[in-house]
Amino acid sequence: MNREKIYLFDTTLRDGQQTPGIDFSVEDKIAIARLLDEFGMDYIEGGYPGANPTDTTFFRQKRTTSAGFVAFGMTKRAGVSASNDPGLAVLLQAKADAICFVAKSWDYHVHVALGCSLEENLASIRDSVEAARAASREAMVDCEHFFDGYKANPAYALDCARTAYEAGARWIVLCDTNGGTQPQEVREIVAAVIASGVPGSHLGIHAHNDTGQAVANSLAAVEAGVRQIQGTLNGIGERCGNANLVTIIPTLALKPVYADRFEIGIDADRLSGLTHLSHSFDELLNRSPDHQLPYVGASAFATKAGIHASALLKDPKTYEHVPPETVGNFRKVMVSDQGGKSNFLNALKRRGISVDKDDPKLDRLIALVKEREATGYAYEGADASFELLARRILGTVPDFFSVESFRVMVERRFDANGNLKTVSEAVVKMAVDGTTVMSVAEGHGPVNALDLALRKDLGSYQAEIADLELVDYKVRILNGGTEAITRVLIESTDATGIRWWTVGVSDNIIDASFQALMDSIIYKLMKNRDLAGRIAAE
Ligand SMILES: CC(=O)SCCNC(=O)CCNC(=O)[C@H](O)C(C)(C)COP(=O)(O)OP(=O)(O)OC[C@H]1O[C@@H](n2cnc3c(N)ncnc32)[C@H](O)[C@@H]1OP(=O)(O)O
Ligand SMILES: CC(=O)C(=O)O
Numbered sequence: 001m002n003r004e005k006i007y008l009f010d011t012t013l014r015d016g017q018q019t020p021g022i023d024f025s026v027e028d029k030i031a032i033a034r035l036l037d038e039f040g041m042d043y044i045e046g047g048y049p050g051a052n053p054t055d056t057t058f059f060r061q062k063r064t065t066s067a068g069f070v071a072f073g074m075t076k077r078a079g080v081s082a083s084n085d086p087g088l089a090v091l092l093q094a095k096a097d098a099i100c101f102v103a104k105s106w107d108y109h110v111h112v113a114l115g116c117s118l119e120e121n122l123a124s125i126r127d128s129v130e131a132a133r134a135a136s137r138e139a140m141v142d143c144e145h146f147f148d149g150y151k152a153n154p155a156y157a158l159d160c161a162r163t164a165y166e167a168g169a170r171w172i173v174l175c176d177t178n179g180g181t182q183p184q185e186v187r188e189i190v191a192a193v194i195a196s197g198v199p200g201s202h203l204g205i206h207a208h209n210d211t212g213q214a215v216a217n218s219l220a221a222v223e224a225g226v227r228q229i230q231g232t233l234n235g236i237g238e239r240c241g242n243a244n245l246v247t248i249i250p251t252l253a254l255k256p257v258y259a260d261r262f263e264i265g266i267d268a269d270r271l272s273g274l275t276h277l278s279h280s281f282d283e284l285l286n287r288s289p290d291h292q293l294p295y296v297g298a299s300a301f302a303t304k305a306g307i308h309a310s311a312l313l314k315d316p317k318t319y320e321h322v323p324p325e326t327v328g329n330f331r332k333v334m335v336s337d338q339g340g341k342s343n344f345l346n347a348l349k350r351r352g353i354s355v356d357k358d359d360p361k362l363d364r365l366i367a368l369v370k371e372r373e374a375t376g377y378a379y380e381g382a383d384a385s386f387e388l389l390a391r392r393i394l395g396t397v398p399d400f401f402s403v404e405s406f407r408v409m410v411e412r413r414f415d416a417n418g419n420l421k422t423v424s425e426a427v428v429k430m431a432v433d434g435t436t437v438m439s440v441a442e443g444h445g446p447v448n449a450l451d452l453a454l455r456k457d458l459g460s461y462q463a464e465i466a467d468l469e470l471v472d473y474k475v476r477i478l479n480g481g482t483e484a485i486t487r488v489l490i491e492s493t494d495a496t497g498i499r500w501w502t503v504g505v506s507d508n509i510i511d512a513s514f515q516a517l518m519d520s521i522i523y524k525l526m527k528n529r530d531l532a533g534r535i536a537a538e
Helices: 026-039 053-059 086-092 107-114 118-134 146-152 155-167 184-194 213-226 246-253 274-285 304-313 341-350 361-374 384-395 445-455 509-535
Strands: 007-010 044-045 068-074 097-104 138-144 172-178 203-207 228-231 401-414 420-432 435-443 469-477 486-493 501-508
Touching: 007 172, 026 044, 026 053, 026 274, 044 053, 053 420, 068 086, 068 138, 068 401, 086 118, 097 107, 097 118, 097 155, 107 118, 107 146, 118 138, 118 155, 118 486, 138 146, 138 155, 138 213, 146 155, 146 172, 146 274, 155 184, 172 184, 172 213, 172 228, 184 203, 184 213, 203 213, 203 486, 213 228, 213 246, 228 246, 228 469, 304 341, 341 361, 384 501, 384 509, 401 445, 401 509, 435 445, 445 509, 469 509, 501 509
Parallel strands: 007 044, 007 228, 044 068, 068 097, 097 138, 138 172, 172 203, 203 228
Antiparallel strands: 401 420, 420 435, 469 486, 486 501
């Protein structure tokens, strides 16, 4: 069966740049354009040449190889001819394949924001499209506030769309600029536009997420006949964002209701790079990925509930709407107080630990995890502490060293120059290699001092932990006040690049940190032995 093409138009670099807190440099734009181009977008809107030096520089050369490179800007102003409009001149000079004009299509906006007549606005649309075509650019028109405009004055909104189409625009994009339109309204209004003479093959949708329905509105528009979808990576964009292409793309590709009728320019191989694309983009923005993002989030295929895990391990289809690997994500069965034997057996197997389902030690481990979680531990975020706990119950963790006691002192005092200073010192009494050692260290704060003291004098293990590095430290107060229970999570890494999380819980933040630090060091020593064992076996 012949499938119709849905064109994907990415506006991460234009509407995405209107996101509060996001500000791309030229280098950022080049890197993001490359990611999008390689992924297979049909159009990449790079920004608004002439609006600021970054965008003007970005459009000094074409930045895409296969995607259409699109410059955005407003239609010519009323009262000047197209050839005398400086803004339009900059758009025509931009090294772009296409120009996407933003045009008013709500009569109220024409009167209030532009202050010109309805006819003058139609003339601006027509003349701008014709100028772009005369300059051999593909022309598109973003009909701003189209749905609100249609509700206020349907005849005028339709006139704007038809004027753009008749002037030769390849795409007339219906914009839900304020983001309040509902899917049913989108369906009805798109149908009215098509009935007025603008074919669906020339229509696009640009939806904002102000009622959380930008993706639903985009899909409703496709069902009603539009064939271009505008959106952004991870749904960034003005206010609550734009339609999230990272959600729309797999939906179009994997859901039979769309995949049977439509094709997109992204094949299965590229689709399997979607999670990577989404996370690489977050990395560029220097922000943590949203764990609950559909398809690509770390929790998108994670299962905590025991009943779910049990069925999932018999057949993943029982609790997964699509296979995670189709989008480059992976299944995660977690251990927590919500889990049963299946969660634990799976988690242990992943760590190379085999234990029989009927082994009483497994019951002991499950009971201990549930008991500890009730007191504040959280093992789903502390993989290394879970593994240590499991191995301890199964009796496979060597006694590397033991800590008999520790003391941490924080002193605030004036130094010799009269400057106020805070000094932290830790003393740890340990039994290592059959001898008792007192290790003393000063640090930047009590936890750092404790960490340094713990790692300073580990006898025969000292060299082994030289590359151990703490990369993140998170504190969570579990119930208010200074007497509250505190949970500390520590992320560690070493020269192998592997990262692991450990947890400590106590009514004393230093003691909670100590537990997490100890687990981190012991996990590292155990990991070294596992690695050495594997190398010896090869
Ligand atoms: C719905 C959207 O997301 S549209 C995205 C718009 N993007 C941006 O605005 C980001 C970049 N914008 C800018 O840097 C600036 O607004 C510029 C450079 C484009 C223009 O700056 P200025 O000339 O100082 O104008 P200013 O921003 O104050 O106002 C916009 C002007 O454009 C006019 N205008 C707005 N839309 C259109 C349009 N579709 N066609 C013609 N003129 C328009 C307005 O009437 C206003 O004119 P006025 O100055 O005579 O009142
Ligand atoms: C054009 C655009 O970004 C909007 O109408 O939302």
